[in-house]
Amino acid sequence: DTAVSQTPKYLVTQMGNDKSIKCEQNLGHDTMYWYKQDSKKFLKIMFSYNNKELIINETVPNRFSPKSPDKAHLNLHINSLELGDSAVYFCASSQGLANYEQYFGPGTRLTVT
Amino acid sequence: AQSVTQLDSQVPVFEEAPVELRCNYSSSVSVYLFWYVQYPNQGLQLLLKYLSGSTLVKGINGFEAEFNKSQTSFHLRKPSVHISDTAEYFCAVSDELNSGGYQKVTFGTGTKLQVIP
Numbered sequence: 001d002t003a004v005s006q007t008p009k010y011l012v013t014q015m016g017n018d019k020s021i022k023c024e025q026n027l028g029h030d031t032m033y034w035y036k037q038d039s040k041k042f043l044k045i046m047f048s049y050n051n052k053e054l055i056i057n058e059t060v061p062n063r064f065s066p067k068s069p070d071k072a073h074l075n076l077h078i079n080s081l082e083l084g085d086s087a088v089y090f091c092a093s094s095q096g097l098a099n100y101e102q103y104f105g106p107g108t109r110l111t112v113t
Numbered sequence: 114a115q116s117v118t119q120l121d122s123q124v125p126v127f128e129e130a131p132v133e134l135r136c137n138y139s140s141s142v143s144v145y146l147f148w149y150v151q152y153p154n155q156g157l158q159l160l161l162k163y164l165s166g167s168t169l170v171k172g173i174n175g176f177e178a179e180f181n182k183s184q185t186s187f188h189l190r191k192p193s194v195h196i197s198d199t200a201e202y203f204c205a206v207s208d209e210l211n212s213g214g215y216q217k218v219t220f221g222t223g224t225k226l227q228v229i230p
Contacts, residue, residue: 004156040222041151041201041222041223041225042220042222042223043157043203043220043223044220045217045218045219048217056217090156090157092156092157097216101147101159101162102149102157102159102218103158104156104157104158105156106154106155106156107154107155107156
């Protein structure tokens with residue numbers, strides 16, 4: 001049973017489109033995250049939710065909107081996709097904040113053409 | 114602001130040889146330190162972490178790391194590597210509180226370990 005799952009695994013779309021990535025964790029964790037990993041493997045946090053409350057919102061364009069319908073789910077919606085949005089997006093979860101191990105999903109490779 | 118530096122972007126090493134992957138951090142307060150591994154086309158998984166106590170931390174797959182406060186380092190070591198250790202390794206630090214009072218984890222840029230048969 002996958003601990004942190006993401007769908008889809010691959011997403012190819014054209015500039016200007018709107019797309020969503022879904023994430024679910026079955027670990028009972030309170031905290032969930034979205035990370036963006038660029039082509040050079042640099043991993044940068046985008047958002048973090050704790051008990052469905054947004055607690056970390058890094059400098060991310062407002063075209064990106066996370067939504068947490070419940071503690072087990074954190075979805076990422078992206079409007080008006082741009083070439084620079086091409087990356088691998090990882091969802092992660094942890095039992096708590098900062099000093100707890102983060103469990104990562106397999107990633108969603110987004111390609112914007 | 115906290116930061117993590119992994120000076121080596123790539124480290125080639127022969128199978129069964131020892132390896133050290135370097136990590137330095139900058140922080141003015143107490144830190145939590147982590148090493149994560151990312152195998153090709155997979156998400157990251159935790160190798161080991163330092164929260165407090167003994168400065169030598171042992172992790173999975175025979176890896177260990179030593180926290181050195183005076184040198185602000187947290188280098189990862191393994192005495193004998195295997196082909197299966199070929200992966201990207203990320204050092205991470207947590208100490209900084211964001212504007213909302215929450216700590217966040219900052220990842221280094223990664224070191225690609227290439228084990229040569």
